[in-house]
Amino acid sequence: RKEVEQDPGPFNVPEGATVAFNCTYSNSASQSFFWYRQDCRKEPKLLMSVYSSGNEDGRFTAQLNRASQYISLLIRDSKLSDSATYLCVVNERAGGGGADGLTFGKGTHLIIQP
Amino acid sequence: ETGVTQTPRHLVMGMTNKKSLKCEQHLGHNAMYWYKQSAKKPLELMFVYSLEERVENNSVPSRFSPECPNSSHLFLHLHTLQPEDSALYLCASSQERLGWSEQFFGPGTRLTVL
Numbered sequence: 253r254k255e256v257e258q259d260p261g262p263f264n265v266p267e268g269a270t271v272a273f274n275c276t277y278s279n280s281a282s283q284s285f286f287w288y289r290q291d292c293r294k295e296p297k298l299l300m301s302v303y304s305s306g307n308e309d310g311r312f313t314a315q316l317n318r319a320s321q322y323i324s325l326l327i328r329d330s331k332l333s334d335s336a337t338y339l340c341v342v343n344e345r346a347g348g349g350g351a352d353g354l355t356f357g358k359g360t361h362l363i364i365q366p
Numbered sequence: 367e368t369g370v371t372q373t374p375r376h377l378v379m380g381m382t383n384k385k386s387l388k389c390e391q392h393l394g395h396n397a398m399y400w401y402k403q404s405a406k407k408p409l410e411l412m413f414v415y416s417l418e419e420r421v422e423n424n425s426v427p428s429r430f431s432p433e434c435p436n437s438s439h440l441f442l443h444l445h446t447l448q449p450e451d452s453a454l455y456l457c458a459s460s461q462e463r464l465g466w467s468e469q470f471f472g473p474g475t476r477l478t479v480l
Contacts, residue, residue, distance in 0.1 A: 256408065295456055295471035296409070339409070354469065356409040 255279075256357035258340050263362045265330055272326045273360045275340030282355075284343040285316055285323045289336045290359065296339055299325075327362075335364045369393045370472035372457050378478045379447065387442040387475045389457030397462040398440040399469065400432060403454040415440060416462055447479045 255278040265271045277285075285302035300307065302314040302323050313326040327334055340357035370391045379385050391398060400412040414421045415434040429451075431443040440457055457472040 295473050297471070298468045354409075354411065358406070358408045 256340050256342055256355050258338075258357035258360045260358055261361040261363075263360065264365055265362065266365050267330060267332060269330055270326065270328045271330055271362065272324060273338065273362075274322050274324045275357050275360075276320075276322045277340075277342045277355075278321070279342070279344060279355075280321060281344050282321075282342040285314075286341040286343075286354075287312075287314055287323075287325050288339040288341055288356075290339055291336050296356075299338070330364045332364050332366060335362055337361050369470050370457060370459055372455075372472035372475050374475055375473060376476050376478075378480065379444070380480050381447060381449070383447075384443070384445040386444065387455055387457075387477075389440040389442075389472055391438055391440075391457075391459035391470070391472075393459055393461075393470060395459040395461045395470075396437055397460045398434060398437075399458040399460075400440065400442050401456040401458065401471075403456060403474070405453075409456065413442075444477075447477075449479050452477055452479045 257276045259273060263271055287299040288296040289299045290296040300309050300312060300314050302316045304316055306315040311328045315324045323340060325338060337359040339359045341354045343354050373388045377385060397416045399414050401409045402412055403409045412426045413423055413432040418434050418437055429446050433441040433443060442455060454474045454476050456474045458469040460469045
């Protein structure tokens, strides 16, 4: 059974702080990894893909550890608008590709406090 | 954003009713998906259509019946549902290719089964 595990939180973090959370996946054949963001009562939206070498997009850094089967998301200088649920997502198809569908974690709830 | 639209946004139905959920994508994508999001559970992939052919059915009960008449439209026909089927039903689309294809989600239909 494919599983993606995340700490549900909530993570209560003061504005400006750095926060990090991890996600573990059970299927070693997983090939593509992503972080999605879901705001309250809204649909999920792609935040960033996670590459083997790690990647950075502004204040966000994602890393992949295949040996330990986890991915991480680091948010620096957190903003109030970062408050959301962050979904860890894996896809088994090599190189991604849409038609297989995705396996989602339950999400980590992040609350940035002023 | 109007890339992927879903109707209705909210639906309340009895266990003996028959209803249909509609999804339309305006992005020119060739793959569409139905997901179910229940409280405190991860998004669950229900159905995948690629080039209008169903490619995956994750053991979804037969009371859910998908239909994909063309690459832009996707339906989920509902009949004799159970209260535990109450959830947010999300439609997504992507352009299937060998590289990563971002999935774009619609706003969802929040279904309540009485």
